[in-house]
Amino acid sequence: MFRLALIVCITVAPLLAAAGTVSFRVTGADSGMPLANAVIVLPRSADSATADASMIQENRQFVPHVLVVPRGTAVNFPNRDNTQHHVYSFSPARTFEIELYAGVPEAPVRFDTTGVVELGCNIHDRMQGFILVTDQQHGVSNETGELTLDWPDDQPLPRQVRAWHPRLADNTNLVEVAVNGASGEAIPLALDVRPAPETDSSLDRLQQRFRDL
Template sequence: MIYKLTVALLLVLVGALCHAAETNTIPLELTDSLSGEPVADAVVILEDGPSEPPVEAEIVQKNRNFYPHTLIIPKHSRVDFPNQDNTQHHVYSFSPAKAFNIELYAGRPTEPVVFNKTGVVEIGCNIHDQMQAFILITDSAPSGRTDEQGRLTVEIPPSVDDDSGKIELLVWHPRLTDNTRMARFTIEQPSSGSLELSVELSPEPASDDRLDGLQERFREL
């Protein structure tokens, strides 16, 4: 009898622990506050969510473009900038999260760039105005990117749920009116239904060869 009671108690405790360790999920819908249209391919990050170790990554220069256009890395990661074009490039950034300058070069730079501070790093080429890329340095692993309908399911692990019902989300898209930083939302977890958020996007650029603000700042030096 005692044995049966002990087993039953253990099962109850295990069930309680499993319930406490369950990961909550929130369906999210993101729209443009000006047009009301869904925002696709936006990066969503849960503040204080699970972290990842630093990585070795690359942003390749090919056909006078950066690939990938957006790179998401954990803090303290190292990024190389190999040039696969038959012309030289001059890669630089003035962003507070990481300012750097790799002057005219072909092939592969001598050393990768280390990103030790969280934030958004905007990258350009002083020779080719249309070249632009972004690096997002994070403390938490991204929850993912929104689909064509602006939807994403965000997982909320028990370590983030402090019983207040509130969480903080970071959202970034290259066409945010201020894409040099991530939009921050402090929200209450909905008891049912999806979480609806909106951000303000700039219009689609009229041309790929426009002289953007990053290039103008470089030429003012």
């Protein structure tokens, strides 16, 4: 019994000591402005999918604009607008189509392949959203470009992390970004992104036809 207790103590103690976090601050390389919706992926396995997620259509937008889910997650697409939507994706990571509908589709869409899935709506051309599927630890930056992830205190930070943003020149893939900093402070990461597009909330003629359906 004494030997068993000793083994348990030796096994558990390092796990408790390894707890920690690492923070990042993501900005645009040219503008220096904070980047919201930047995804950072660390080289560390994440938990498998355990619950469903939702990509909502509201005010003719996908909410959230960027959704990151573990591989195997089933995603619902509830429509909260007073117009019908026709959601689709041609991305290799997950090609699918939910034809013209209101309310909540009967079945969610399961995402079993890692990668970037770009979403659109056949009725509202300006609607765009993204689902990023990964099996590694990840986080999404807030409006100030910041995010914090769990990282063991007894492990050195990787020299590079993978990053993604909707306005990357090639937003179908993640990019490698060098890490210059230490845990305990917000590590700056700069991404080469395209300028933010001008917003226009007007409806074209096709959208007008479906507004009240």
